Amino acid sequence: MAHRTIAFLGSDILMDSPDGEPWLSPPRLEAVEEEAQRSFTWSGEAFEALSFPKEAGAALEAAGLIRMPIRQALSRWPEATLRPALKGLGLLNWMSTAKFCGACGTALADPAAADLEGGARSCPDCGRPTFPRISPAVIVLVTRGDQILLARNAKLPAGGRFGLLAGFVEAGETLEETAVREVREEAGIEIGDLSYVASQPWPFPDSLMLAFTARWLSGEARPDGEEIAELRWCGRDGLPEIPPKGSIARTLIDRFALA
Ligand SMILES: [Zn+2]
DSSP states (O other): OOOEEEEEETTEEEESSTTSOSOBOGGGGTTSOOSEEEEEEETTEEEEEEEEOGGGHHHHHHTTOEEEEHHHHHTTSOHHHHHHHHHHHHHHHHHHHOOBOTTTOOBOBOOOGGGOGGGOEEOTTTOOEEOOOOEEEEEEEEEETTEEEEEEETTSOTTOOOBOEEEEOOTTOOHHHHHHHHHHHHHOOEEEEEEEEEEEEETTTTEEEEEEEEEEEESOOOOOSSSEEEEEEEOGGGOOSOOOTTSHHHHHHHHHHTO
């Protein structure tokens, strides 16, 4: 079956040209050995995702390929390009950490491309299938009147980009409980009126982002000083630098900003 090829080198994507789509001409890649390969389908179309080791960078550049940081590339693509690229990256990320059966420790094998139902790898010894790991995380747009709460992650410098509060779902929690807990922990405020908006696979390395809106109920927003360095209530006209298009955080903020 004809397929499209997409390739990654570390946290960069490899492209034929900086402005085009990420699908590569396979002959350009033939001279360089990949580290991992995965066939998959998205929306009825066939794709092949490849990852190359860092040492292959010079050879790939010599073959005329351009490297671009993945997040920078994602913001340029339409949904029909973005989604299969994210799926391929997620599968490669998973393959790099799911190499052995969790029950008996035998090295896992990839099924034939025609038999990739659910994306699992199976154990040649005990037969147990291992499915791609997905880590659900909740992201919340908190509103107070006509303002929203934006947060600067402690990993980003002062004056850097702001985003939304988010956190991983813990065992035994509902999504709503995760949202309330994360906002309480990171910002010291209470929220209510939670409303589900949308979801997005986010393979950095294996998240599924579940987006909610919520209303501020009480408390003064104060950053926890660990994960969050700065919090700011912002109106539509006073937004700082925000996440790039292609991320669900941006989708949530745009819904507010353009409403
Ligand atoms: Zn096994």
